[in-house]
Amino acid sequence: MAVGVFDLLHAGHLHYLEEAKKLGQHLTVVIAHDDTVRKRKHEPVTNHDLRCRMVAGLKPVDDAMIGNPPDQPMYDILHSVQPDIIALGYDQEHAEVRIRDDLSDRGFGKIEVCRVSGLSEDLDGTRKIIARILEMRQDSE
Numbered sequence: 542m543a544v545g546v547f548d549l550l551h552a553g554h555l556h557y558l559e560e561a562k563k564l565g566q567h568l569t570v571v572i573a574h575d576d577t578v579r580k581r582k583h584e585p586v587t588n589h590d591l592r593c594r595m596v597a598g599l600k601p602v603d604d605a606m607i608g609n610p611p612d613q614p615m616y617d618i619l620h621s622v623q624p625d626i627i628a629l630g631y632d633q634e635h636a637e638v639r640i641r642d643d644l645s646d647r648g649f650g651k652i653e654v655c656r657v658s659g660l661s662e663d664l665d666g667t668r669k670i671i672a673r674i675l676e677m678r679q680d681s682e
Contacts, residue, residue: 542561542568542569542570542571542622542624542626542627542628543557543558543561543568543569543570543571543627543628543630544570544571544573544608544627544629544633545557545570545571545572545573545630545633546572546573546578546582546585546592546667547570547572547573547592547595547596548578548585548586548587548592548667549586549587549667549670549671550592550595550596551667551670552660553630553632553659553660554596555599555601556659556660557628557630557631557657557660558570558596558599558601558602559601560628560657560658561601561628561657562601562602564626564628564655564657565625565626567603567604568601568602568603568604569603569604569605569606569622569624570596570597570602570604570605570606571605571606571607571608571618571622572589572592572593572596572605572606572607572608573589573608574589574607574608574609574610574611575588575589576610576611576612577608577609577610577611577615580611581611589607590607593605593606593607606618606622616643616644616647616649619644619647619649619652624652625651625652625653626652626653626654626655627640627644627652627653627654627655628655628656628657629654629655629656629657630656630657630659631656631657631658631659632659633656637654637656640654641654
């Protein structure tokens, strides 16, 4: 299982999902609910339905689904996905030890948590892409 926002889909996202797929035979991707993105990061550029549709169309992805809104327990989705492994992106700000402890506390202690490698390209993240666009716009003015 892989998790993320996947706003402004880019090569870094594809690399993350390719690396996650290498960890097993089936990859389910959980796309962050719009309300969760708003609460934890920013206003999403694209809504969760469109982000889910885009991710579902990527070759490494077997299933894609929208995660719980922030008022529901995020770990509840594990009952339906039943992953053996949760793959974290290289730049996701999740504390692996905390996730392992949370999983164990909720009876999911057999799920492995792995951090995958990042892409070495300079535009491998949404914030980097937005910064480049703003820079290009400023240069053209």
